[in-house]
Amino acid sequence: MGRAASGAVPQSLCQADLTDTDVLIVGGGPVGLFLGCCLAQHGIRFQLVERQPLPSTHTKSIGIHPPALARLAHVGVAERLIEAGVCVSCGIAFAGPAEIGRLSFTMGPGPYRFIVAIPQHRTEALLRQRLDELAPRSFTPAAAVVAVHEDPDAVCTTLHDGQVLRSRLVVGCDGMGSQVRKSAGFHYLGAEYPDRYVMGDFDDTSGLGTAACVFLGRQGLVESFPLPGMIRRWVARDATGNQMRDVAQLAEIIRRRTGHVVAASTASMFSPFRTFAFVAHPFARGRVLLAGDAGHVVSPIGGQGMNLGWMDVWDLVPELVALLAGQASIEAVARRYADRRSRAYRIVRRRAEFNMWMGREGRSSVVKQSMARLLLGTPLAAYFAARFSMRGLPDAP
Numbered sequence: 001m002g003r004a005a006s007g008a009v010p011q012s013l014c015q016a017d018l019t020d021t022d023v024l025i026v027g028g029g030p031v032g033l034f035l036g037c038c039l040a041q042h043g044i045r046f047q048l049v050e051r052q053p054l055p056s057t058h059t060k061s062i063g064i065h066p067p068a069l070a071r072l073a074h075v076g077v078a079e080r081l082i083e084a085g086v087c088v089s090c091g092i093a094f095a096g097p098a099e100i101g102r103l104s105f106t107m108g109p110g111p112y113r114f115i116v117a118i119p120q121h122r123t124e125a126l127l128r129q130r131l132d133e134l135a136p137r138s139f140t141p142a143a144a145v146v147a148v149h150e151d152p153d154a155v156c157t158t159l160h161d162g163q164v165l166r167s168r169l170v171v172g173c174d175g176m177g178s179q180v181r182k183s184a185g186f187h188y189l190g191a192e193y194p195d196r197y198v199m200g201d202f203d204d205t206s207g208l209g210t211a212a213c214v215f216l217g218r219q220g221l222v223e224s225f226p227l228p229g230m231i232r233r234w235v236a237r238d239a240t241g242n243q244m245r246d247v248a249q250l251a252e253i254i255r256r257r258t259g260h261v262v263a264a265s266t267a268s269m270f271s272p273f274r275t276f277a278f279v280a281h282p283f284a285r286g287r288v289l290l291a292g293d294a295g296h297v298v299s300p301i302g303g304q305g306m307n308l309g310w311m312d313v314w315d316l317v318p319e320l321v322a323l324l325a326g327q328a329s330i331e332a333v334a335r336r337y338a339d340r341r342s343r344a345y346r347i348v349r350r351r352a353e354f355n356m357w358m359g360r361e362g363r364s365s366v367v368k369q370s371m372a373r374l375l376l377g378t379p380l381a382a383y384f385a386a387r388f389s390m391r392g393l394p395d396a397p
Contacts, residue, residue, distance in 0.1 A: 021045045022324055024157055024167035026145050027174035028052070030061075030120065031292030031309035033127035035171060037075035038317045040134035044324060047165065048131070049157075051144035051174070055128070059119035059201060059269050062225060062233060063088075063303035065390040066105070066112040071314045075134070078112070080126045085118030086210055086226045091388065093376060094215045095369040097259035101376025103385040115212070115389060117225050117233075120306070145174070148183040148288060155287045169320065171289050173309070178294035181280055186290070190278030193299060195356050196238040197273055200250050203266035204232035214359075215258045216369050221359025222257045223301070234262060235301075239361045244272055275299040275356065279345050283338035286330055291316060296345040299352035301359065307390055308348050312341055344393050351387055 023039055025032045028050030039046045064072070064081060072078040091103040106113040131139060144160040148170055155170045172180025181188065208224065215222040220237035227233055236253045238244055244253075251264040278297045280290050292309030319337055322328040358368050375384060386392060 021047050021165070021167045022169065023047075023320065024049070024155070024165055024170045026157070026170060026172050026180050027178075027292070027294065028124075028128075028139060028141065029173065029175065029292070030124055030127060030306055031313060032171075032173035033124060033131055034072065034075065034077075034310050035173060035291065035313045035317070036131045036138060037077070037127065037134055038313060039320070040131070040138070041075060042317065042321050044320065046135070046138060047140065047167070048138055049140045049143035049145065049159065049165070051142070051160075053142035055121060055124060057121050058271075059121065059227075059233070061120045061123075061300070061303060061306040062117050062227060063307070064116040064118065064123065065304070065307045066108060066115070067390050067393065068307040068310045069112040069116065071310055075130060077126055077130050080130075081116050081118055081123060084122055084126065084228065085116040086228055087114040088117050088210055088212045088226065089114040090210075091212045091214065091385070092208075093372050094213060094258065095373075096215065096217055096257070100216075100369060100373040101381070103376065103381055103388065105385055105389050107382045107385055108389060108391055117212075117227055119227060122228075145179045145183070148180055150184070150287050168324070169287050169289065171291055171316070172294040173291050174294050176276075176278070176293045176297050178290065180288065181290055181294050184285070184288045186283075186285070186288075187281045188278050189281050190276060190297070193275040193277065193356065195275045195299070195301075195360070197235055197275070197301070198238050198244045198250050199233060199235040199269075199271055199273065200247055200262075200267050201227060201231050201233050201269040202251075202262040202264075204230045205262070206232055206260050208232070216358065216365060216372060217257050218361055218363070218365045219253075219257050220361035221301075222254060224258075224260075231268065232262075237359050237361065238272070273300065275301065277349050277352075279342060282334070283341050284334040285338075286334060289316065289334065289337060295341060298345070298349050299356055302352050302355040302388065304348050304352060304390055308344065308393075311344065311393060315340055347393060348390075
């Protein structure tokens with residue numbers, strides 16, 4: 001193989017065996033942490049490096065869906081997340097302030113018949129805690145990767161301080177801007193959507209309880225989700241054409257589109273965001289594999305990106321176990337994993353695009369409201385509940 005990117009270490013240095021492990025995980029977010037926990041349980045030698053010196057406190061993703069909870073239970077984290085979060089068992093659709101239908105997440109198979117709402121930094125803290133229990137001293141912060149060099153029998157990863165880590169495999173879990181993906185020469189195919197959104201977390205005075213809510217209307221989508229500590233997240237489609245930078249603007253949009261009043265002074269988080277759809281090509285090649293946003297990005301409307309990354313890990317781990325035991329070839333593992341994850345990405349991308357289409361402003365919003373009212377009042381409601389809770393995705397060999 002011997003592929004190298006600019007700045008990669010010479011082959012002779014790579015063979016010097018400066019550090020030896022089976023798997024190097026790059027990226028200490030929720031996907032990398034889960035992968036570390038899984039590898040630790042299988043007794044696989046690994047190291048995890050994260051470029052940030054301290055954990056992020058931004059809430060980012062908040063929804064953990066039933067299939068992900070089932071996988072997280074295997075590493076002893078699901079119950080901790082459930083205890084720390086809010087269990088959402090119902091979704092309500094509104095046309096303005098008027099309810100038009102409900103989805104129940106309790107109709108699916110057990111044991112997790114709900115979505116857990118919890119800020120991402122709390123999810124990461126609980127995963128990090130579990131990783132420290134399973135594999136103490138496996139996590140190295142402030143360790144930015146600058147280059148990845150693959151040889152026939154190893155991968156050498158150069159850090160920003162010049163240290164070289166030698167491993168049999170590298171898994172890039174380092175997000176949308178993945179240095180692993182770039183250094184390995186993988187393409188990132190896709191584009192940005194025109195849709196813009198803004199979100200904020202406010203003290204919850206809505207009276208909506210633990211329901212997740214979607215408000216459809218001519219002026220554009222608003223979503224609302226409960227969070228621990230009597231906080232509620234509000235997400236609004238920005239139909240102004242100019243990205244909102246003022247939390248008071250968001251509060252006013254919420255009032256006009258939903259009838260709910262939120263106090264701008266209570267905002268604990270405010271963030272505009274853009275939407276993308278990207279997938280790596282290849283998703284895996286040789287000794288370098290990707291997971292999470294390093295391999296694919298979907299619109300966050302619907303909250304499925306982080307969960308898709310965990311399903312990547314669940315798919316990948318048994319392949320790594322077989323490979324490291326000499327029961328599968330590198331080429332076969334990379335091909336099977338890439339095929340399955342690309343297929344799962346396409347499914348989730350279509351679902352996310354449907355969610356964005358439903359939330360776009362304009363005259364067609366009346367038709368969308370009627371369609372939602374009709375669908376939520378038929379047996380198809382169970383189908384849409386399964387879609388929104390991410391059931392039925394390919395995530396295992």
